[in-house]
Amino acid sequence: MKALLLRDLALAVKAGGGFGLSLAFFLIVTVLIPFGVGPDTGILSEVASGVLWVGALLACLLSLDRIFQLDFEDGSLDLLVTAPLPLEGLVAVKAFAHWLTTGLPLTLMAPVLAVLLNLDPAGFPWLVVSLALGTPALSMIGTFGAALTVGLKRGGLLLSLLVLPLYVPTLIFGAETVRRAVDGFDTTTPLLMLAGITLGTIALLPFAAAAAIRINLR
């Protein structure tokens, strides 16, 4: 398990890995929004929480099809499935590695980029907290989607279509947390919902993803 995690992390940061891609995409989105929307700081701070969450979500989506596709193409997925690792554990480790290389850096970079969008200072800690709570769910749901489409050539399109609707609840409660913090309301309810979604996906989806891989390898 640990060996697999270290291998995935090493592959992600080496050339051709997905590590820089998501971060660069997130950076580009948040830098470009002020150019598109205009320099009015009032409007920018109004949309900041939503834009940051949507940006993080799309950045996360970008690297999803690498989770299993590369292993499938070079044959190592067959070998991993026949190795003495429980497939559910393998899926969970893959999702964790994906989170460490996308969700975590996005969370850490979000407050820096929030400055560009003139997010209200009251929202900064809640932005980090909500992303830290919500991005594991994005990685886990994405891993499930990647497992469903693993045998398909150019499965990226289908993967995004499958995963996007599943991302909606996370997005709603994540962005809501930041918005409520900025408006000075209590953030407990959306945060609890966000935590519930994350814990639920982590508890259930490894099994669903493992079943999908078994079927796709037939």
Place this chain on the structure above:
Amino acid sequence: MELRVENLSCQRGGLTVLEGVSFALGPGEAVVLRGPNGIGKTTLLRTIAGLQPPVAGQVEAPEDCMAYAGHADGLKGPLTVTQNLSFWAQVYGVADIAPALELYALGPLVDRQAQDLSAGQKRRLGLARMMVTGRPIWILDEPTVSLDAANVALFGEMISGHLSAGGMALMATHIELGIEARTLDLAPYKAVAPAEETELDEAFL
């Protein structure tokens, strides 16, 4: 310990390709599968390795004793030879990768990235992986592809060594390896074309 295959039928792409395959493999024995392309050698090996469920019949083997090597070597291009091999050694809980490196003369290549290796060198690394699994039953699909004559001989030696240590090997190959092995011709087991293609509407065929 024994690998016993009884009356096995397996399917590929929704069609049954082989029916009623039965054989047994005891310690120190090897079986070589023969048959024309498309007869179902790979499908049979994948079914025995547990990558797909059999249509009928059963595969009896003690748990956690098979190691599978398919057409692809499962190497990661950006990682070095040592990193690739020691990853699998860690997965299988084997401490030492030195014997495998030595046997396949991979010593001078240890710090090369797998993507810089030639096809034959990649294959040697893929076969060296079998050494670090520590599993008694080896299931090998076309193991000698892209190996030169000298390395085919090396591979034959590795198999002989494995068998004399009480291991077993089940291979699909077209090449004479110079080892004592039973040959199993799959042609008699070819499934008769079904009258109608059933269950084609099943999801995830």
